Amino acid sequence: MENMGAAGPNNDILDEIFNRTINSKSIFLNRDVLRNDYIPDHILFRDDQISQFGSILAPILRGNKPSNIFLYGKTGTGKTVVARYVTKKLYERVLKLNLNIKFLYINTRLASTQYKMLVELGAQLDISLPFTGLSLSEAASRIFEKMKRDSINTIIILDEIDYIVKNYDDNILYEFTRVNNELLNGNFISIIGISNDLKFKEYLDPRVLSGLSEEEMVFPPYTVDELEAILTDRIRAAFRPGVVSESAVKLCASLAASEHGDARRAVDLLRVAGELAEREGSDVVDTDHITKASRSIERDRTYEVIRSLPLHGKLILAAVLAAPEDINTGRLYSNYTSMARSLGIEPLTQRRISGILSELDVLGVVNAPVVSNGRFGRSKRVKLVVPREVVSRALQEDELISSILK
DNA sequence: CCTCCACTGGAAACCTAGGCTC
DNA sequence: GAGCCTAGGTTTCCAGTGGAGG
Numbered sequence A: 001m002e003n004m005g006a007a008g009p010n011n012d013i014l015d016e017i018f019n020r021t022i023n024s025k026s027i028f029l030n031r032d033v034l035r036n037d038y039i040p041d042h043i044l045f046r047d048d049q050i051s052q053f054g055s056i057l058a059p060i061l062r063g064n065k066p067s068n069i070f071l072y073g074k075t076g077t078g079k080t081v082v083a084r085y086v087t088k089k090l091y092e093r094v095l096k097l098n099l100n101i102k103f104l105y106i107n108t109r110l111a112s113t114q115y116k117m118l119v120e121l122g123a124q125l126d127i128s129l130p131f132t133g134l135s136l137s138e139a140a141s142r143i144f145e146k147m148k149r150d151s152i153n154t155i156i157i158l159d160e161i162d163y164i165v166k167n168y169d170d171n172i173l174y175e176f177t178r179v180n181n182e183l184l185n186g187n188f189i190s191i192i193g194i195s196n197d198l199k200f201k202e203y204l205d206p207r208v209l210s211g212l213s214e215e216e217m218v219f220p221p222y223t224v225d226e227l228e229a230i231l232t233d234r235i236r237a238a239f240r241p242g243v244v245s246e247s248a249v250k251l252c253a254s255l256a257a258s259e260h261g262d263a264r265r266a267v268d269l270l271r272v273a274g275e276l277a278e279r280e281g282s283d284v285v286d287t288d289h290i291t292k293a294s295r296s297i298e299r300d301r302t303y304e305v306i307r308s309l310p311l312h313g314k315l316i317l318a319a320v321l322a323a324p325e326d327i328n329t330g331r332l333y334s335n336y337t338s339m340a341r342s343l344g345i346e347p348l349t350q351r352r353i354s355g356i357l358s359e360l361d362v363l364g365v366v367n368a369p370v371v372s373n374g375r376f377g378r379s380k381r382v383k384l385v386v387p388r389e390v391v392s393r394a395l396q397e398d399e400l401i402s403s404i405l406k
Numbered sequence B: 001c002c003t004c005c006a007c008t009g010g011a012a013a014c015c016t017a018g019g020c021t022c
Numbered sequence C: 001g002a003g004c005c006t007a008g009g010t011t012t013c014c015a016g017t018g019g020a021g022g
Helices: A009-023 A047-062 A079-097 A114-124 A136-149 A161-167 A171-178 A198-203 A206-212 A224-238 A246-258 A263-280 A287-307 A311-322 A329-342 A350-363 A388-396
Strands: A069-072 A101-107 A153-159 A189-195 A215-218 A370-372 A378-384
Touching (some): A047 A153, A079 A153, A101 A114, A114 A136, A136 A171, A171 A189, A171 A206, A263 A287, A311 A350, A311 A378, A329 A378, A350 A378
Parallel strands (some): A069 A215
16 A cells, blocks of 8 residues: 555545535435334324224233234335334333333344244343253243343234244244243233234144234235325435435335335335435436336345355355256256365255255245156256346355355 | 156254253 | 253155156
């Protein structure tokens, strides 16, 4: 770095960027309003759900156990935000009344295993559980023990609860719905389950289902008009007046509406579009930015998913990438084995690869339907459904794998 | 209509890492 | 420190199957 500090062309470029950023007024007033985890102070079109939800939980302020609640509706229909909004308001009251109530929030898809879910719950109660070694029931009873010892009442929000049940079983859920009797001392746990999957109930043991869904609430998708109103509302808080064009709002709403009325997606689009516009130095956000944002979000998601895949998942993708077109499990497996061997990695069995392929299918990275080729047997036909360039870029990130991607 | 391929996917056994008990 | 226990990932085993070609 000999020329560091010297006034060269590079410096001029940077000066220009920095100056532009300092001097130009940002198009944003408050970009936090567009963040994924933002809880607005008013929520549109969900008055019924909010009041129903609020009245179910309200008894907690008098020290009574609220019913367990089950919320379901597709992604971006406001389940999480309503749950967080109401519990936040409730928490303000709890503080005023000086009650010993904790609100815990877990996304079971992010926690990914039953055990990690318990570790996460424990962390929110200030107890640390070892990352392995304990049985589920031991981990759970340590959590219960803590609640009993400190006489804490808890409301636990289990977001994307369908994930954990589909991949494991519902034993710990059963423990949580059942434990109130043993927690005595007047302590209780109320469970708020949130599911994106309407058919999820079929996976649950009837005992758990009846315990979990003492109350049920359904969140319908937002209509285009509703999405537009939500966006307009957020725009007022997030951007300077007049920055976002009306046609951009319309496009944003209709894009999100075509994905089953997903408000989260609509707001994401808006945020990314705003960031793109700002980076370009544009002082308006128009339809062009929305379209670009839509593409960029998809790419980022894919990139992130692939980058965080376990080694063998990546290896399989590398093998899919190397295949010219659709490829069946058998051929894919032999390509995968030779790639693995060339890296000095012991390949997994075909049975396992078949399973991993199904997981990649669920993640939306590949399409792997089972097709029958008649006389030539039955197998998965694997096809990449995300841009090759994104996959290859994400795989490059892995040192080991980048060495075989020519 | 029957055969038979090349797997699929369920079930169970096995492996590993790490905490717990004594 | 030996011996035991469990969760989560993997392997082993295998019955089951959609449809092209006979």
